[in-house]
Every structure is written in structure tokens, then in C-alpha cells.
Amino acid sequence: MARTAPPPLTRGVGWTRLPILLAGLAACVLLFIVPFLVVVATSWTRTSFVAFPPQGFSLSWYRDVLHDPEWTDSFKVSLRVSAIATLIAVVFGTLGALALSRLRSRAARSWLRTLFIIPMAIPPVAYAVGMYSVNLKVSAFQEHLTLLVLGEALLAVPYVFVVVSTGLSQADPALRPAAATLGAPWPMIVLLVDLPLILPQILVGAVFAFAVIFDEVVLSVFLAPIGVKTLPLQMLNASQEALSPQLTAASTLISLLVMVLLGLVSLVSGRRAARARAIARKAATA
Amino acid sequence: MTIALTIQDVHVTLGQSLILKGVSLDANPGEFVTLLGASGSGKSTLLNVIAGLQGVDSGHVLFDGVNVEKRPPRKRNVGVVFQSYALFPHMTVGENVAFPLRAARRGSAERKKVAQEMLDLVDLGSMFDRKPVSLSGGQRQRVALARALAANPGILLLDEPMAALDKQLRERMQVEIKRIQQQVGITTLAVTHDQAEAMTMSDRVAIMHQGRFVQCDRPENLYRRPVDAYVASFLGxxxxxxxxxxxxxxxxxxxxxxxxxxxxxxxxxxxxxxxxxxxxxxxxxxxxxxxxxxxxxxxxxxxxxxxxxxxxxxxxxxxxxxxxxxxxxxxxxxxxxxxxxxxxxxxxxxxx
Structure with a gap:
């Protein structure tokens, strides 16, 4: 079952192929890479405010950020909030996707899908204000991160839901009936068939959810207890107060962290894909 | 512990349309009956009714004379080979075959032993630790068959078992399935739209058309003495x-x-x-x-x-x-x- 490579597109696009490629490349560089490089560059300036082009070169702003408790504490708060909220979002998003895969009625499916995607459509500010008014009424919430965590989780549920339900819809629909006829009760089907199958999508959904929550600032503005700051909130403050290069240094560090994480993820999944291809090749030749 | 299957006047509606309009059938223990019909004739629906994956509006399904309409699929003790084979892609071949025993909470030693026996039966004993993706279409089909038979079901249901195979392999597998079915001696109901396949494997063939049985008989009789023009031109x-x-x-x-x-x-x-x-x-x-x-x-x-x-x-x-x-x-x-x-x-x- 050797798959042949698709025919080259050269014929179809003709002489425009090279210009199109170059234009696409230029657009990528301009839109994604240049802004990032600007941010990075401003972080090594010697001036005490964000300046482009940078003047001189120093890593002192990095040392500053790493030793300033304002920054390190807010980083820790963000990690904690994001981790717990991601966990909640993954659980609810996955449950929603499983429910969707079990519904037969078309109308019920579209209702459920809409319900789970709504948080994406609500303007975050309106949503944050709503939660803020709840926060004012219930004093028990005010001292804690509870409401912030719940709010962030709700915002991230749609991402997990969409990714996981896509994964479920690609699985062979006969797997569950097959498990049932083989004698498995439903909890066993969920544990042994559904979850292992969608584990990759759950992980991808979790990464998305984490990224969304880690970056989210609006809810933090309204819901963070007094004196507690998440990293985005700290960045917002920094940009409003002094516009110190600490801000761009912190952003650069976060970006590097994210890149390393994503690199690891794609390395692992790339290894897995390569292994699967090798096995398939061996089977084809055997 | 093969069983006799009785279907009495089964009606099924899906959405607005009547899919089965009063179907009755008696299959003796050990008999191989094939439901043959064009797509949309209701043959797959009937198979799902027997497996418990589809409810009935009216009529009865009896295993050895016992009513089973109310039983969920997992309590019917049927072995089903699905058209896509429905092998669990994240499990090895051995784990797939042992799945029904795991569902029945048998010990791991017994699971392994039975799975190995079943794989030997379908001539794939050496594939125990492979993953389904690394198997060919014919091998996957045999794994699905081994898995369906592993828990010693009373009846075997085959849903278009050859649909995913190419022509030469199809002919080999028809004989192979027939051999295994006779060796195990299990009552078998297969669904197909391929008349050659139906005649090769079956003791009896039931021709379905628009939710009804047109004729149900031995292949020779269907071919030589069709009851109407539809049967005559559908078979050969x-x-x-x-x-x-x-x-x-x-x-x-x-x-x-x-x-x-x-x-x-x-x-x-x-x-x-x-x-x-x-x-x-x-x-x-x-x-x-x-x-x-x-x-x-x-x-x-x-x-x-x-x-x-x-x-x-x-x-x-x-x-x-x-x-x-x-x-x-x-x-x-x-x-x-x-x-x-x-x-x-x-x-x-x-x-x-």
C-alpha cells in the first residue's frame, strides 16, 4: 500500500510558482518574524525605556526581571492559575466532546456544539465584568484565585472541545459498537477505547488551553485578588507605568520558553510518526 | 454453544422511512445464512437488530427460543465482524483478540492463552504483538474474526466482510471464512451485496429487496428456481x-x-x-x-x-x-x- 507522492504543482501554477512562493515567504517574515525580532531587540537596549533601534547592548534587563519578585511572583501565579484552569478545561472540554460523539440527533448535536463554543464568541470584557459583579457579591471568592481560575477555564473549554471532538469524529465510528458487542460496559469503553484514542488530541487541546489562559489579561484585571498579579497583568502594568525594557525582556523569555516547549512536543510527535511510518513500510514489504 | 436464531416479523423505522417491513427467518444451529441485497435493502439493519445495536418497532428476535430484544449488545453474546473490522488501533493484535475476555473479567493468563489459540485458528499466531496498522487488509479481517470468536459467542455476524479486500484476496478469504465457520460450528449470518460471495459461503441465501425477504433458499434453488424476475436477474x-x-x-x-x-x-x-x-x-x-x-x-x-x-x-x-x-x-x-x-x-x- 505504497502511497505515491502527489504530482508536483509546477505544471498547474506555471511560471507564477516562484513569485508566489517568494511573496508568501516575505509575508511570513514580515508578519511573524519581524515583530518578534523587534521585541527581542528592544530588550537589550541600555536605555531605561523601550527604544527601537536599541542603543548599545546589555543583558541587564534580563537579570533585572529574573531577580525582581514582582515578575517572578506573577510568573508563578500565572503558572498556577493556568495549570489548574487547563486541567478543568480539559476535563469539561473532553466530556463535552464525548457527549457530542454519542448524540444521534442532528439538532441536539448542533445545540451542544453551539453551547460549548459560546465562550469564544462572548467579548471577554463583558464576560469579565459579569464575573466581577459576582465576585463583589460573594465575599468568599474575593480573597482567592477561585473565580479567576474558573473564569479562565471556561474561556479555554471551547479550544479543548473543538480539538478533541475533531479527533473523535475521525475515529472509526464502529469502534464503540464493536466494544459493546464484545461485552464491554460503557465505563470500560470510555477508559479502554475512547480515551486512549483521543489522548493526542487531549494533549494538543491542553497546550492550546494553557497558551490561551497564560496570555489572558482581561479576566485578571477584574478578578485577581488585591495584591496578586498574573504575568499578563504585570506586563500590562509595566507597559502603562514606565515602559521599561523589563517588559520586552520578560516577553522574550516567555517566548523562548514556549518555543522550547513546542519544539519538544513536535520532536516527540515527529518521532512517533516516523516510528509508525517505519512499521507501515515494514508491513508493506513483508 | 452455538444457537438457533429466530426472527419473527421484525419492523424497523429509521427516521421517517420503513427500513424493515416484516422480516422473518429461522436459522438452525451451525447454519450459515447470507442476507443478499442491494444497498438500502435493509440487510445491514437486520444484522444490527440481531446484534442489539438497533431496536425494533415490532417483532421478535429469539436466541434458542429466548426473547432477546430487551438485551443490550454486550449481553447478547454475539460475535460481530464489522465492515471496517473496527480493530482498536491503540492495542496490539493480541490485546484486540483478548478484549472480549477482558470485558468478561477473565484472568490475564487465560486471556493470553485464548487469544493465542484464536490467532492460531486464523493462522496469525505470530502476529500477537503487532499493531493493527502494520497488518494487511486480509490479516486485519482474520484478526477481527478471531476477536469476534474469542468469547465463544452463540452466533457470528459478518457485515460485508469482504468489502475492503481486493478481488483475489476476497475469493481466498471466502473459502477461509467458510472453513473456520465449519470448524467452529457456529451459527453465522452474513450480509453482502456480492452474489458470488453469498453462494460460495452460505448454506442458505436470503434475498432482500426494499426491507423484505423476496426468497430464502439454498443457492442452487435460488439460481435454478427464482420466484420472480428480481431474484432471477439479481443472482447471475x-x-x-x-x-x-x-x-x-x-x-x-x-x-x-x-x-x-x-x-x-x-x-x-x-x-x-x-x-x-x-x-x-x-x-x-x-x-x-x-x-x-x-x-x-x-x-x-x-x-x-x-x-x-x-x-x-x-x-x-x-x-x-x-x-x-x-x-x-x-x-x-x-x-x-x-x-x-x-x-x-x-x-x-x-x-x-
């Missing part, structure tokens, strides 16, 4: 000829004669014309390996198809030339009597 090829006979007393018997292409042979033009002789210009002659296919236009404008043996002398036969073909043994011609088969008349279509 048939020349359907309006027959106006006389039985001595009453002047005209109106019916449809079923003349199989392989029962016709070339005759000399000056030979005495028999009752089942056809004459006209040749419209097609093609060599098909084991047979010649010859088509001619009869005097009445009917297209007559003949299948001639490979050693027939066809020299001089060209398109346009008049030839005569005849069925030399009139007992091979089956007459569908329109008076005895109520409602059959409207289903008769001209040979297309």
Missing part, C-alpha cells in the same frame, strides 16, 4: 422472456421464462427449431477468458445473452451476422408463472 445473469405457452388444455399460460446464458448454445441454422431457440443478428462477441459472451437481437427485439464454452467454434461469427442459439434441454428453463406469484408482474423489467 438471466434472459427473461415473456412466455406464451400452452399446457394442452388452457390455450395460453402467461409467465416469464428464465433462460440462463450458459444454458444456451449455438445451433446450425438448418437444425429443427426447438421451443427455446432464438435467432437474430449478433450485436456483441467478446472473449472473456473462460467463456465467450455472445449477444444477439431476437426477432421480437429482445436482447439475448449467451455464455459459450471456451472451445466453441466462433469462426465466422461477426457482428451483424444472423445466428441461432437454443437451449437444448427445456428442463433447464424455469418459468415464473405470473398467476401464482401475486404482485410479481409489476416487478418484471425487461432484460437491460
Amino acid at each position: 445473469e438471466a434472459n427473461l422472456i415473456e412466455a406464451h405457452g400452452d399446457d394442452g388444455r388452457s390455450p395460453v399460460v402467461t409467465g416469464t421464462a428464465v433462460v440462463r446464458p450458459e444454458d444456451l448454445s449455438l445451433t446450425r441454422a438448418d437444425a429443427p427449431a426447438g421451443r427455446w431457440a432464438f435467432e437474430g443478428p449478433v450485436t456483441l462477441l467478446s472473449f472473456q477468458g473462460s467463456r465467450y459472451r455472445l449477444e444477439l437481437l431476437n426477432v421480437n427485439g429482445e436482447r439475448i445473452v449467451c455464455s459459450l464454452g471456451p472451445h466453441t467454434d466462433v469462426s465466422g461469427i461477426v457482428v451483424g451476422r444472423h445466428v441461432r442459439v437454443a437451449c437444448l434441454d427445456p428442463s433447464l428453463v424455469h418459468i415464473i408463472d405470473h398467476r401464482s406469484v401475486g404482485g410479481a408482474v409489476e416487478q418484471i423489467e425487461p432484460v437491460a
